[in-house]
Amino acid sequence: MPRVKRGPKRARRRKKILRQARGYYLTRSKLHRQARLAVHRALQFSFRHRRTRKREFRRLWIVRLNAAAARHELSYSRLMDGLHKAGIELDRKVLADIAVRDPQGFAALATTAKQAAAAA
Numbered sequence: 001m002p003r004v005k006r007g008p009k010r011a012r013r014r015k016k017i018l019r020q021a022r023g024y025y026l027t028r029s030k031l032h033r034q035a036r037l038a039v040h041r042a043l044q045f046s047f048r049h050r051r052t053r054k055r056e057f058r059r060l061w062i063v064r065l066n067a068a069a070a071r072h073e074l075s076y077s078r079l080m081d082g083l084h085k086a087g088i089e090l091d092r093k094v095l096a097d098i099a100v101r102d103p104q105g106f107a108a109l110a111t112t113a114k115q116a117a118a119a120a
Contacts, residue, residue, distance in 0.1 A: 020042075021035035021039050062076060064100065065095055067099075068100075068106055069110060072111070074110055074114065080113075082113025085113075086116035090109075
């Protein structure tokens, strides 16, 4: 059976790893073995943190909504309960954006939530 050396294929594979490792510190961006380990680790972190980012943003939106609701003598939970009872189905991301960019619009939502919570 003839010997296979895999010249071009091996070079392409190594070049791909080194391209992914651009900007890494010292040998992690220069040597294939070090770069391979660093890239593998970075990919693990990026996979994990894509999920963590979703949790962190949800926490941020809740903090913003709680602060905005406090300005209208509401707690976060009462605000969300009132909005739910009023049939307003905006998610936390949109509500937090409204609270930051449009205080008058959020005030209208807060009064609607107060009235819906009081009526029920």
